[in-house]
Amino acid sequence: MSRQKFVDRERELAFLEERYSSGDAELLIIYGRRRIGKTELLLRFARDKEHVYFLASEKPYRDNLRELQRMMGKSLGDKLFSRIEFGDIDELLIEFSKRVNGRRVVLIIDEFPYLIERYKPVLSLIQRAWDMELSKSDLMLILCGSSVSSMETEALGYKSPLYGRRTGQWRVDELPFWSLREFFPDYSAEDLVKVYGVLGGIPAYLIRFDPEKSFDENVIERVLSKGAFLYEEAEILLKEEVREPANYFAILQAVAGGRSRFGEIVNATGLDKSLVSKYLNVLEKLGMVEREVPVTASRKEALKRGRYSITDNYLAFWFRYVFPNRSYLEAGMGREVWERSRGDFNEYMGAVFERLLRKPEVFTRLTGFGFTKIGRWWHKGEEIDLVALNENERKVLFVEVKWKELREREAMGILKDLKRKAELIGLDDWGKHYWLVAKKVEGKETLRKEGWLVWDLGDFEAL
């Protein structure tokens, strides 16, 4: 396979490089959702450095250990190293660090949670090696694993003593929206937002779409077709990550179908309240689900008025379009399903577009508005898509987001209504600004001349 291009990860690489040149022993914990690009990032970082990359697997612990020892021997250029008998991983690590003495070496243990699953004491053994020797060495030890497995085993979780020894950690997140352009250089801004709505910023998924084909063809061929990677990925992902996938499944299905309140999710799933709350918590930590409260809510209100939604766009799409249509899709009717879903997909994209604009890095880049709080607001049937508050300067930006093509008159009407709704929030003596973002706004320039903030995808293209 030809070497594919590597997109972004500038902040992550800068973080790793900085630690690399710290001059101290490092114990870093790198984690993140499956397929987010952890392994690729670490390989990219290590490739021009002296390093050992070890990928733990579901093999027995002793086999893993032998493999690690072999990799170390190879990196040391010492054939005899792999013949040494070590009692356990602590002795192996200590001996390795002595051998590399004086040189900065990166030691990566990928899929680290597999080791712990096989052999729990590995945690205290590594801790021991760290305390005795590694912490005084020149080693940069990187432990990497996916979020859930790490959290579930508590390996890299807060309670683990090893976690307490870490010198740093980084959660690898989705690629930023702007980097999608590098995957699809010829797509319009509208197409990019749509791709984002189906796949999110997950590199393993983005590379499955063919940039030479249209958005619709990609969806039909690469998601809605039996046998395609993305057709089954959601199921595989959940099964790999969590112990009781059926329950997570039921919850995600309920939320994707628009059940946003806790009580609604409990009813739809028929699961016990405490279980739903536990699972939602895990899904939130994974960044798959988010719980929103009105941006102006007090702490007390916030406890009661939460609304859940799926933040992981791929999962949201999958649970909305693949899962409920399984029988058609199994019969090869992806094209028909997609034709039928057009109207609904527009609605779905409304929520995607809103969520995208609410992302601090996107919001800031587009508006330059400094905020201390950002979120949605709702009260008694009234709703504002996005409210950004700057509590220090007492100013607020109200935003209406429409995945629609608007005429000048419509746009005007929306802005006036936004102004009316904004009055309901109070904030009387604050400086108020109003912003409309839509797919397309006719007469954008005229509205701007009248002092309104109006944006459409044409402005995205220019960025």
Ligand SMILES: Nc1ncnc2c1ncn2[C@@H]1O[C@H](COP(=O)(O)OP(=O)(O)OP(=O)(O)O)[C@@H](O)[C@H]1O
């Ligand atoms: N920054 C990037 N630019 C382009 N492609 C990337 C990038 N990061 C990852 N990829 C590609 O995405 C795929 C998944 O990445 P990778 O295997 O690193 O994910 P991971 O987080 O290690 O996943 P898992 O938890 O399943 O091991 C790979 O094919 C990789 O080449």
Ligand SMILES: [Mg+2]
């Ligand atoms: Mg990996």
